[in-house]
Amino acid sequence: MRGLLGRDGLAPGDGLILTPCNMIHTCFMRFAIDAAFLDADGTVVRTADGLQPFRLAWGGRRARVTIELPAGALRQAGVRPGERLRIEPA
Helix, strand or coil: CCCCCCCCCCCCCCCEEECCCCEEECCCCCCCEEEEEECCCCEEEEEEEEECCCCEEECCCCCCEEEEEECCHHHHHCCCCCCECCCCCC
């Protein structure tokens, strides 16, 4: 239930996978994040870049998984809606 609350940031390459999840908030967070919303097949249905503290983001009805990343990570990786992502254990 805490997610990224209480942290000062995310290191490059770090992230948080939330499932099932189609909506997030950044209330009381101390830093901006990127979020990618994926459907059940791993296809990106929506992204939220540079989501500042005290904001909401909704992935839509099809979203089942949310990946929270450091701000700028989605742009740097070139992730866009319609692309399919594969999540593997580290």
